[in-house]
Amino acid sequence: MPEATFRIKRHNPEKLDDQNGTGDDRYDDFTVPYESSLTVLEGLFYIQENLDGSLSFRYCCRAAVCGSCAMYINGTYRLACQTNVRHLDDGPITVEPMPHMPVVKDLVCDMTDFFAKYETVMPHIIRNSAPPEKEIIQSPEDRKKLDMPVDCILCGSCYSSCPSVWGEGNYLGPAALLKAYRFEVDSRDEARKERLPRFDNERGSYRCHTITNCVEACPKELNPTEAIQWLKGAAVRRRLLGRAK
Amino acid sequence: MIYHELVIVGGGLAGLRAAIEAKKQGIDVAIVSQVWPGRSHSGAAQGGVNAALANHPDSADDTWEKHAFDTVKGSDYLADQDAVAQMTKDAIPVIYELDHAGCPFSRFDDGRIAQRPFGGAGYPRTCYGADKTGHYMLHTMVEQAIEAGVPMYVEWFVARLVVDEGVCRGVVAYDMVGGTFELFQAEAVVIATGGAGRVYSNSTNAIISTGYGMAMAYHAGVALKDLEFVQFHPTGLLTTNILMSEGARGEGGYLLNGLGERFMQKYAPKAMELAPRDITSRSIQTEINEGRGIDGKGYVYLDLRHLGAPKILEKLPGIRDLAIHFEGVDPIEEPIPIVPSQHYSMGGIDTDMDGRTSMPGLYAAGECACVSVHGANRLGGNSLLETVVFGRRTGAAAAQYIDGLEDLGGSAAAGEEALADVRDRVRNLANREGGEDPYAIRAAMTSTMKEHFGVFREASVMQAGLDKMLDLKVRVKEAELRHAGGVFNLDMIRTFELEGMVDVALGIAAGALARTESRGSHSRTDFPDRDDANWLKHTLAFYQTDGGPRLEAKAVGLGMFEPQERKY
Amino acid sequence: MRQGVIEENAGGMWLWLLQRLTAVVLIVGLAVHIVATHVLNLGELSYDNVAGRLAMPLFVVVDFALLGAGIFHALNGLRMVLLDYGFSGRSKTMLSWGLFVFGVAAFGYGAWALWPWLTA
Numbered sequence: 001m002p003e004a005t006f007r008i009k010r011h012n013p014e015k016l017d018d019q020n021g022t023g024d025d026r027y028d029d030f031t032v033p034y035e036s037s038l039t040v041l042e043g044l045f046y047i048q049e050n051l052d053g054s055l056s057f058r059y060c061c062r063a064a065v066c067g068s069c070a071m072y073i074n075g076t077y078r079l080a081c082q083t084n085v086r087h088l089d090d091g092p093i094t095v096e097p098m099p100h101m102p103v104v105k106d107l108v109c110d111m112t113d114f115f116a117k118y119e120t121v122m123p124h125i126i127r128n129s130a131p132p133e134k135e136i137i138q139s140p141e142d143r144k145k146l147d148m149p150v151d152c153i154l155c156g157s158c159y160s161s162c163p164s165v166w167g168e169g170n171y172l173g174p175a176a177l178l179k180a181y182r183f184e185v186d187s188r189d190e191a192r193k194e195r196l197p198r199f200d201n202e203r204g205s206y207r208c209h210t211i212t213n214c215v216e217a218c219p220k221e222l223n224p225t226e227a228i229q230w231l232k233g234a235a236v237r238r239r240l241l242g243r244a245k
Numbered sequence: 246m247i248y249h250e251l252v253i254v255g256g257g258l259a260g261l262r263a264a265i266e267a268k269k270q271g272i273d274v275a276i277v278s279q280v281w282p283g284r285s286h287s288g289a290a291q292g293g294v295n296a297a298l299a300n301h302p303d304s305a306d307d308t309w310e311k312h313a314f315d316t317v318k319g320s321d322y323l324a325d326q327d328a329v330a331q332m333t334k335d336a337i338p339v340i341y342e343l344d345h346a347g348c349p350f351s352r353f354d355d356g357r358i359a360q361r362p363f364g365g366a367g368y369p370r371t372c373y374g375a376d377k378t379g380h381y382m383l384h385t386m387v388e389q390a391i392e393a394g395v396p397m398y399v400e401w402f403v404a405r406l407v408v409d410e411g412v413c414r415g416v417v418a419y420d421m422v423g424g425t426f427e428l429f430q431a432e433a434v435v436i437a438t439g440g441a442g443r444v445y446s447n448s449t450n451a452i453i454s455t456g457y458g459m460a461m462a463y464h465a466g467v468a469l470k471d472l473e474f475v476q477f478h479p480t481g482l483l484t485t486n487i488l489m490s491e492g493a494r495g496e497g498g499y500l501l502n503g504l505g506e507r508f509m510q511k512y513a514p515k516a517m518e519l520a521p522r523d524i525t526s527r528s529i530q531t532e533i534n535e536g537r538g539i540d541g542k543g544y545v546y547l548d549l550r551h552l553g554a555p556k557i558l559e560k561l562p563g564i565r566d567l568a569i570h571f572e573g574v575d576p577i578e579e580p581i582p583i584v585p586s587q588h589y590s591m592g593g594i595d596t597d598m599d600g601r602t603s604m605p606g607l608y609a610a611g612e613c614a615c616v617s618v619h620g621a622n623r624l625g626g627n628s629l630l631e632t633v634v635f636g637r638r639t640g641a642a643a644a645q646y647i648d649g650l651e652d653l654g655g656s657a658a659a660g661e662e663a664l665a666d667v668r669d670r671v672r673n674l675a676n677r678e679g680g681e682d683p684y685a686i687r688a689a690m691t692s693t694m695k696e697h698f699g700v701f702r703e704a705s706v707m708q709a710g711l712d713k714m715l716d717l718k719v720r721v722k723e724a725e726l727r728h729a730g731g732v733f734n735l736d737m738i739r740t741f742e743l744e745g746m747v748d749v750a751l752g753i754a755a756g757a758l759a760r761t762e763s764r765g766s767h768s769r770t771d772f773p774d775r776d777d778a779n780w781l782k783h784t785l786a787f788y789q790t791d792g793g794p795r796l797e798a799k800a801v802g803l804g805m806f807e808p809q810e811r812k813y
Numbered sequence: 814m815r816q817g818v819i820e821e822n823a824g825g826m827w828l829w830l831l832q833r834l835t836a837v838v839l840i841v842g843l844a845v846h847i848v849a850t851h852v853l854n855l856g857e858l859s860y861d862n863v864a865g866r867l868a869m870p871l872f873v874v875v876d877f878a879l880l881g882a883g884i885f886h887a888l889n890g891l892r893m894v895l896l897d898y899g900f901s902g903r904s905k906t907m908l909s910w911g912l913f914v915f916g917v918a919a920f921g922y923g924a925w926a927l928w929p930w931l932t933a
Contacts, residue, residue, distance in 0.1 A: 013732050014424070037484060049684035053727030053736040058280075061451040063487045063567060065380055066284040082570050104422050105733045115281065115399075116815035124388035125347030134298075135344040137356035146349045150374075150381060154283060167897035170817045188347060202896070203818050206825035209893060235826050 004085045006030045006043055008055070009096040011103045023103075028052070029092065034085070040095060041069055041080040044107075057107040067153030070160075070219065071107055072096040077157035077217040098160035114156050117172045121180040121198050126191035142187035149182035149227060151220050158214030158224050164207050171207045172199060174214035174224035180205075181227035184234055184245070191245070196235060205231040246660070249275040249396075250647050252416055252431040254403045254458055256282025258379075258629065259611025260437030261386040262636030263600070263643065264395045270644040276390070277398040277418055277429065279453055279738075283387045286439050286451035287632060290379025291490035291563060293361060293371035294633075295626035296336035300353060301360040304368035309333040311367055316627060317806050319365040319521045320620025321765035321775065323471070323783070325802030328598045328616045332627075335634045340372055343633070348385040350374045351560075361495045361560075363625045365521035365813070369495075371626040376490045376563040382629060401427075402738050403458075404667045406434060406465050406607070409659035413465070413606035417660075417667045419738070424731030426667055428660045432647045433606045435639055436462055436594060440612040444750040445587035446691035449481050449488040458613045460745025462594045463752070467602045468785040470615040470799065472749065473756030474591035474766050476623055477700050479525040481586025482572045483544045489564055489583055491625040493549060494518040496560050500529065501546040501580060502537040508545075516813035523622040523766040524813060526585035530700040539582065546580035585700055589628060591619040591766065592756070595785060595799070600639025606646070610639040617783065620801075621765020671726070674740060680725025683740045686747070690717050694750055698757050703770045707758045714751045715792060721747045752786040755793040760784065777808055832889050835882035842879045867930040876930075880923040888912045888919075 007027050015024040030051050032043045041062055048055045058068040062081040069080040074094050085093060101109035158174035159165055165173045172180075180199045183189045199205050208228040215223050237243045251267050253260045256278030267274040276282060297307040312333040317324050344350060344358060351359040351374050363371040374381040390397070400421040407415035407428070415430040441456025442448035463469050479500070480489040494500070500518050502508045512528040513520035520528070533543050549557055549564075554577045557565055561576070568574045568581050593615035600608040611632045618631055647653075697710025721744055728736040762776035763769050781801055786794035849855065856862050866872055892912050900908045 012730070014730055048735055054730055054734075056733035056735055059452050060280050060284045061286060061289050062485075063289060063451075064570060065289050065377070065563075066280070066286075066451065068280060068284050108733050110422075111281070113815065117818055119391055120815045120818050122392075124392040125345075127345070131341075131345040133341075135341055135350075135358050138352055139356050140352045140354060143349065143352045147375075150349045150384070151377070153380075154281075164897060167899060168901055170901065172818055183347070186347060186349075188344075198819060200826055201820035202825040202828075203820045204825070206829045207896075209897075232826075232829055236830055239826060240830075 001033045001035065004032050004034065004038060004043060005092040006032060006047060007092040007094045008047070008106070009094075010106050011097075013105055038085045039081055040071070040073055040078070040083045040085065040093065043085065043093075044080060044095070056105040064219070065153060067155035070098060070155035070157045072098055077161060077219065079155065079219045082219060098156055100166050101156070101160050109156070109160075111156055113169075114159050114173070114175065117176040118154065118179055120172065121176045122191075122195045123176075123179045123183070125183060125186065125189050126194050127188075128190040128192065136188045138187050145185045146182065148222055149178050149185070152178055152182070152222055153220060155219060157217040157219060161213040161217035163211055163213065164209060168203065168207060170203045172204050174208070174228065177205055177208070177228045177231060178222065178224040181231055184231065189245070193238070196238060199231055200235040200239075205235070246428045246430060246657075248430045248654075249273050250432045250653065251275070251435065251643055252277055252429050252433075253435045253437060254416060255285070255437035255439065255611070255613070256280070256397065256399075257285035257287040257437060257439055257611060258383055258386055258632035259636035259639070260435065261390045262633050263435050263437060263608075263610055263640030265386070265389055265393050266637045266640030267644040268393045268395050270641065270648075272644045272647055274640075275396045275398060277401045277403055277416065279400065279402050281399045282390070282397060283384055285383060286454050287629070288380040288383040289451060289488065290382075290629050291376045291488060292363060292492035292495065293373035293378045293626045294340065294382065294629035295363065295366065295371050295624070296340040296630065297333065297368070297370050298337060298340060298358060298360065298372065300357045301369040304360065304370055307368040307370055309337065312336065312370060314806055315366050316618065316624055317620070318809075318811055319622055319624040320618075321622055321811060322777070322781065322806075322808040323474075323620030323764060323801055324618050325616065326805040327802050328618050330805060331598055332618050332630060332634045336630050339630070339633050339637070343382060343385060346385050346389050348374065349381050361492060362519055363495050364491050364519045364525065365516070365624045366626070371492075371495065373492060375559075376492050376561045379629060382633075402741070403461070404741055405663055406461050407656065407660045407663040408465050408604070409656040411604065413604050414656040415660055417663050421733050421738070424733070426664060426671075428664045430654075430656065430660050432650055432653055433608060433643045435600065435608040435610060435643055436613055437609065437611045437636065438613045440590040440593075441746065441749045442587050442590065444690060444746050444753070445475075445694045446688075447481070447486050447584070447695050448587040449478055449486050450587070455742040455746050456590065456613070456749040457742045457745040458609075459593055460748050462602060462604075462607060462609065463748060463786075463788045464745075465604065465607070466788065467604050467607060468595040468787050468797070469749070469752050470592055470595040470783050470785055471617060471621075471756070472590070472592035472752040472786055473760055473784060474619075474621045475587060475698070475753060476522055476589035476591060476766050477526040477585040478588035479522055479529055479585050480547050480583040481588070482568070483582040483584055485571050486584070486586035487567055487571050488586075488588070489547055489568070489581060490561070491522070493547060493561055493564055496556065497552055499548045499551070500525070501548050502532045503539045503541060503545075504537060508532050508537070513813040520813045521622055521624060522588070523768070526700050527768055529585050533584075544582045544584045547583045548580040549576040550578070550580065587695075589623055591615065591617070591621065591623055592753075598635075598638065599642035600635060601642060608639050608643050610635045621767060671729075671737060674724065674726040674737070675729040677723070677725045681720045681723045683721070683724040683743050686717055686721050686724060687739075687743050690714070690747055690750055693717070694753065698754055701768055701770055702757055704758065707754065711751075711754045711758055711793065714747070714754050718747050718751060718792075748788060751793050755796060756784045756786060759796055781808065828889055831885060835886040838878055838882040839886055842875060842882070845875070846879075864930070873927070873931055876927055877924070880927065881920060884916050884919050884923070888916045
């Protein structure tokens with residue numbers, strides 16, 4: 001039976017007081033046997049059930065749609081559930097929480113700021129007229145503009161990977177801006193200048209220097225950078241050229 | 246202590262919709278969820294949501310009555326027809342409401358919401374957003390809840406209800422990040438925690454779909470209804486049981502056996518691959534059992550190749566990604582190996598059409614509830630519908646209940662008692678040395694349910710399964726916690742869940758063995774026919790501390806459609 | 814909504830837009846400069862000839878535009894880089910003003926150098 005070695009970064013907030021205040025940070029090695037196929041998430045469950053009950057990580061759908069288990073696996077942003085150890089290089093599999101984020105425990109990072117920023121961009125449709133009796137008509141071409149942004153699962157990979165976020169803790173980051181784009185580009189959204197000031201500043205869209213780490217990191221292969229560039233242009237179109245949207 | 250007038254346990258579609266409705270009515274409502282609400286299992290739904298919008302060229306004369314008929318027929322006449330009528334009637338405004346809220350449904354050329362054919366439906370009435378409808382709906386609903394200003398307690402695991410003299414007055418929950426148990430006092434509680442798929446080892450469900458919410462109500466004395474009806478989805482991926490949407494067949498996909506035949510010809514010559522899920526799953530299982538699986542093995546093929554790359558990329562991109570990532574198969578090039586997999590709990594907490602349970606102050610909505618609109622077999626596209634229709638009704642009913650109360654303020658004494666009880670439970674689990682391994686019990690339970698209470702059922706097999714489950718119930722009381730730490734303790738959460746899962750699984754087992762007929766998803770080889778004379782009734786299961794549940798019967802709401810034989 | 818994320822003085826758009834516009838000015842201006850000095854034959858390369866050209870109104874306008882665009886583009890670009898090293902809030906305001914003052918001074922120095930051709 002093949003085996004995989006997991007090298008897992010540990011952190012225990014309950015040990016912040018001892019061990020020189022480091023939270024007992026260390027890497028632990030575990031050996032996980034498997035038959036023909038093993039995802040990293042399955043490996044983590046094996047370890048939690050059989051080897052170390054204290055291991056903490058996020059999980060939910062195990063089918064790459066919920067966005068819970070984004071981690072830093074062998075130095076790459078991945079969803080643990082979608083990563084099969086057969087497709088990784090030989091040798092130990094290094095599993096770490098997403099870098100540049102505060103850690104709650106082990107592989108669980110603190111997403112508080114991430115979601116607070118998401119809420120900042122008014123992540124909901126804005127309508128300034130009474131809805132029609134039936135659906136709001138939207139052409140397939142207009143609907144197509146939503147294909148990319150509505151696939152975002154808010155896993156946080158892009159946010160963790162963005163150097164502009166590392167440098168400016170108040171920067172909204174790629175995920176929140178992609179969400180702003182998702183609504184700004186929706187033909188059904190009637191926002192005038194409600195959402196615009198939320199992202200149209202140097203802690204918003206103009207903070208993006210098109211480094212495109214987010215594009216590389218996204219496990220759903222989305223393109224937040226492109227969306228943010230669109231937002232910059234949209235602000236000019238609306239503020240200077242007086243376009244409705 | 247935290248106080249809200251209404252506490253909603255679970256942040257999936259039903260919970261969010263209930264919260265939004267209560268908030269609209271001026272209630273101080275909060276959501277308590279084990280995961281960030283946008284990560285809930287509602288988001289894994291793929292194919293669509295049914296409503297007789299009559300947008301499709303072939304469904305111009307579709308009506309909610311026809312939708313109701315298809316639903317009742319699909320349920321093998323066990324659904325309560327008044328509830329079905331309410332749901333199918335509400336479906337139309339509910340879909341428009343979702344659209345107005347920004348849900349990115351796919352569109353027809355004229356800009357109206359697109360619809361596709363689905364199993365067991367007489368008309369193409371399943372509205373969809375590619376093959377990610379649940380994800381789109383869930384995010385839309387999260388956005389609406391954020392706009393409405395509903396407070397959310399994210400990553401809080403609700404461990405038990407607070408009941409004061411037969412009235413539900415709150416919950417005790419574990420703050421996973423903070424690492425402590427807290428008391429939520431409330432005037433009413435809505436359970437919206439989803440299904441119990443994970444009691445089976447071969448489930449399409451998310452890992453958090455443990456049925457623990459059902460178990461909480463069950464332990465508090467509320468009946469669980471029709472648990473024996475467990476839906477097996479015809480097309481789960483072979484190795485992981487990850488769902489391959491019914492939309493794949495709705496768009497024209499074939500099911501092929503080892504001989505390369507479209508075998509549905511034999512079982513449902515008219516509907517073919519779009520027969521209801523119970524019939525399709527049985528057909529696949531029969532092919533496998535009779536040695537006509539692929540290479541004689543335990544699976545068949547879902548073949549999409551003839552649809553062509555453009556259609557697959559436009560209509561089924563998510564399916565393709567899942568097949569590539571999890572099965573190593575690109576559906577454009579190769580057929581997808583699939584097996585029937587546990588998918589949905591038709592049964593759940595016994596509620597009326599407004600989510601009320603038998604306990605004042607306790608409500609339930611969504612998959613954890615059983616209204617019943619799905620009866621013995623749910624039609625694809627009706628579960629997303631149920632969450633929003635009954636989520637809304639439940640939120641409204643709970644708000645009305647709270648408005649009618651004279652004294653507000655929760656019940657401190659009962660709350661403290663419940664909190665102490667949970668803390669005791671954790672202490673006992675942690676202090677038990679040399680106890681049972683909870684994960685061995687979990688593995689035994691999930692494989693027992695798969696082997697003994699699967700697609701086809703028979704008395705002696707089920708009896709053996711029930712005995713195993715009774716033994717596991719004894720063992721789970723001796724389970725030992727390996728890790729006693731406070732923060733993000735998965736060991737504790739999963740052991741808590743296990744206790745609930747074993748009881749829910751026992752309910753499924755007992756109900757299945759007792760029901761001596763075949764109806765919908767409950768298919769017995771020793772009783773192959775439906776028996777309306779004796780069994781046109783719901784099963785109610787009541788929790789008992791020792792052994793299996795006490796079973797009672799409850800009448801089915803009829804009136805619109807006379808039970809007939811189901812042919813497709 | 815998260816506190817601190819929304820920057821009230823929404824100068825971001827102007828700075829971004831000007832960075833884009835000055836980029837266009839620089840690209841076009843430098844292209845003209847390179848073509849004019851290296852490709853086109855604009856007569857004998859002598860002091861009088863060049864000085865005369867520089868005094869032409871068109872050249873004066875282009876030179877001042879290039880001066881302003883170059884200084885703005887360089888300093889705003891530098892500012893963008895520096896912002897990623899922890900300048901935020903008050904320190905960011907100070908950095909921006911510092912660069913602004915430096916930019917004005919640099920423009921003044923450049924203008925002083927170009928002045929003779931303007932009055933020639």
